[in-house]
Amino acid sequence: MTAMSADPYAAPMSGMAHGNMTTVGRVDHDANGFDPSAMLTDWDTGTTELLPDGRTLRTFEVTAIDREIEIAPGIFFPAWTFNGRVPGPALRAKEGEWLKIIFRNYGSHPHSMHFHGIHSARMDGVPGAGLIGPGEEFIYEFDAKPFGCHRYHCHALPLKRHMHKGMYGLFVIDPDPARQSDPALSAVAASRVLGSPENANWQELAMVMNAFDTNFDGGNEVYAVNTVGQAYMNVPIRIDKTRPVRVYLVNVTEFDPINSFHLHANFFDYYDTGTQLTPTLRTVDLIMQCQAQRGILEFSFADHEDGMYMFHAHQSEFTELGWVGMFDVRGPGA
Amino acid sequence: MSDQSQPTRPTAIRLLLVLLPLAAILGSFVWIASLDPLRSFNNGAPPVESLTVERTVLDQTGIQILVRAGGSEAMQIAQVAVDDAYWTFTQNPPGPIARGSAVWVQIPYPWVLGEAHHVALVSNTGTVFGHEIAVAVQTPKATAGQFRMQALVGALVGLLPVALGLMFYPAMRGFGTTGMNFVLALTVGMLAFLLLDMLGEATELAAEAAAMFQGSAMVWLSALASFLLLMAIGRWRGRPEGLALAFYIALGIGLHNFGEGLAIGGAFAAGAAGLGTFLVLGFALHNVTEGIGIAAPMLRIRPPLWSFAALTLLAGGPAVLGIWVGSLAYAPQWSALALAVGAGAILQVMVEVTAYLQRQNIDRQAIMFSPAVLGGFLGGIAFMYVTAALIKV
Numbered sequence: 066m067t068a069m070s071a072d073p074y075a076a077p078m079s080g081m082a083h084g085n086m087t088t089v090g091r092v093d094h095d096a097n098g099f100d101p102s103a104m105l106t107d108w109d110t111g112t113t114e115l116l117p118d119g120r121t122l123r124t125f126e127v128t129a130i131d132r133e134i135e136i137a138p139g140i141f142f143p144a145w146t147f148n149g150r151v152p153g154p155a156l157r158a159k160e161g162e163w164l165k166i167i168f169r170n171y172g173s174h175p176h177s178m179h180f181h182g183i184h185s186a187r188m189d190g191v192p193g194a195g196l197i198g199p200g201e202e203f204i205y206e207f208d209a210k211p212f213g214c215h216r217y218h219c220h221a222l223p224l225k226r227h228m229h230k231g232m233y234g235l236f237v238i239d240p241d242p243a244r245q246s247d248p249a250l251s252a253v254a255a256s257r258v259l260g261s262p263e264n265a266n267w268q269e270l271a272m273v274m275n276a277f278d279t280n281f282d283g284g285n286e287v288y289a290v291n292t293v294g295q296a297y298m299n300v301p302i303r304i305d306k307t308r309p310v311r312v313y314l315v316n317v318t319e320f321d322p323i324n325s326f327h328l329h330a331n332f333f334d335y336y337d338t339g340t341q342l343t344p345t346l347r348t349v350d351l352i353m354q355c356q357a358q359r360g361i362l363e364f365s366f367a368d369h370e371d372g373m374y375m376f377h378a379h380q381s382e383f384t385e386l387g388w389v390g391m392f393d394v395r396g397p398g399a
Numbered sequence: 400m401s402d403q404s405q406p407t408r409p410t411a412i413r414l415l416l417v418l419l420p421l422a423a424i425l426g427s428f429v430w431i432a433s434l435d436p437l438r439s440f441n442n443g444a445p446p447v448e449s450l451t452v453e454r455t456v457l458d459q460t461g462i463q464i465l466v467r468a469g470g471s472e473a474m475q476i477a478q479v480a481v482d483d484a485y486w487t488f489t490q491n492p493p494g495p496i497a498r499g500s501a502v503w504v505q506i507p508y509p510w511v512l513g514e515a516h517h518v519a520l521v522s523n524t525g526t527v528f529g530h531e532i533a534v535a536v537q538t539p540k541a542t543a544g545q546f547r548m549q550a551l552v553g554a555l556v557g558l559l560p561v562a563l564g565l566m567f568y569p570a571m572r573g574f575g576t577t578g579m580n581f582v583l584a585l586t587v588g589m590l591a592f593l594l595l596d597m598l599g600e601a602t603e604l605a606a607e608a609a610a611m612f613q614g615s616a617m618v619w620l621s622a623l624a625s626f627l628l629l630m631a632i633g634r635w636r637g638r639p640e641g642l643a644l645a646f647y648i649a650l651g652i653g654l655h656n657f658g659e660g661l662a663i664g665g666a667f668a669a670g671a672a673g674l675g676t677f678l679v680l681g682f683a684l685h686n687v688t689e690g691i692g693i694a695a696p697m698l699r700i701r702p703p704l705w706s707f708a709a710l711t712l713l714a715g716g717p718a719v720l721g722i723w724v725g726s727l728a729y730a731p732q733w734s735a736l737a738l739a740v741g742a743g744a745i746l747q748v749m750v751e752v753t754a755y756l757q758r759q760n761i762d763r764q765a766i767m768f769s770p771a772v773l774g775g776f777l778g779g780i781a782f783m784y785v786t787a788a789l790i791k792v
Contacts (some may be wrong), residue, residue, distance in 0.1 A: 085486055085487045085507050085508070086485065086486060087483050087485060087486070087487060088478050088485045089478060089479075089487055089488060090477075112556045137477070137478055137485070137521075138477065138478065138523075139475065139477030139523050140477045140478060140521055140522075140523060140524075140525050141477060141525065142521055142525055143526060277525070279521065279524075279525020279526070279527070280525055280526050280527045282527075286480075286521060286525060286527060294485070295485070365625060384487060385480075385484030385485065386480065386483055386484065389487060
């Protein structure tokens, strides 16, 4: 069969660059009702009022809705959502506030909001404690503590199904600088308080590493940050290189035990769970998070050339199934 | 049923009696389509989806697959992943794929020679259809050089063994009745093995085909149809024997060798061959009995010399054709159909050779269980089974 002998070390086939590793087409973000680019900086701070004792009461309203969403171009997924988006709203409060979350279930199944934070058993969002049926309402109330980068998710059973159908979101509690005795730490805390002068210089990004099992076989077909595979390849994230970057990162991926974040051509400090003001890891270019783990990444491109800097999971499979993006790093005017 | 005769009706009335039910059928179809009386069964479940990959072509431009849709509605391929990586692709013709139609999907993927790849087609509902490429090799191109090489293989596994088997003809002419009974029974045994082998292959292939081809029914019914048609043709002017029976056997064996050729060609296309000298020798040995079988009904006549060449071509030549067709990456349902037709032809010659064997003997019933006939039959099966072990990989 000499006629079909071929050189196994022949040059790669022409016209097949690695740029071909991509999804085909674009997701209709308008039809979805949410845009991954806008989600990066879309914090839900609720409404506030002063309580008689001087504390701040912060109120959020969250609604569970069934909704079909486009998770990669042309692929539709029958999601269960908080407020019609996946991930759900990125709730943000400040340490020491009294929180009130008005949760309404307009979905077709029982749902709840289970917060990773400190609260009473009655407010835990498990069966018998804030798990409500379709058409019902429940109000979760607790102190905003501890400060850090947290998450909430539906804790109805079966948990796997309720999780991977889209019921999760970021829950960030900013530290109160007044509670820090060390001035250095107090300054760090101040830089984390959304809306403070110290915070204004930071470019803060909300990133939820998630994935979708579109054929319900217990393995994911599409991986992403903020739901849409390859979204930040198609529309890179604009970074002003003169200002530092802070990423609030949470891993909500089901089925795969761990996910990871790798930054190209740069290193970062990592604050696991964000509950400390000193880094857990200094000068790393990759961190991994197990299911439900989260943390804060801080880095700067100040000394870098302008250019496209990639970030992705370093599980190559996740990368190639959508979890990959680009930082478009330039000066403020460029 | 009584046998009273029907009163003859005028032509117009008879026409009306046919048109009336036809009109009723048409009317009810229009009614069902327009009113959708089964609407209340719509429970919100997604449509049933089915995609079958029928051909795979690997070349310098990447991977091309022919995909047939068989869902309850038109289907859309939203994304394509190769080895768990989403990859660009073009679909021709583009757009939703109607039930029953097929499209080519071209993926510019740098496949790796000799390694396995997995193609996943993701529909708009997120359903995934996987297709395994077990060993990636360039799909043979329809070039003159390629055809020549494949013709050589075909000649080695098809023509040569039949010719070798026919060379026993002069020796067999000296056989008495017992010897001839043995050779004829040997032929039937060999054919029985081929029949089971072909039906097995055909149903296996049919299972890979899209559901709408109804693989199993297609195989059995086309085998039955081919058997009945060949029986009718064969008995058009009396019972076939002598040279005519030899030609029928050659035809049946030819169809079998066509199927064998398809399998070898398919193995080329799938990268599984590896068709070593050992395998070619196995095929040759396995098929030598075919020549003996063809010669068996001609022992009492003096066939012209050209008929030996013609019989060899008819029985062995289709192996060459089969390899050509098979190497171009065929759709499984057509191979299954070819094998089923061949199985019908084999059954026909089994019947005719058995009938011929009985006519050669006075006691037609007792002869069937004589040591020569039973021994020949079982010997034929055993020989085929043992030699087949050489070629089943």
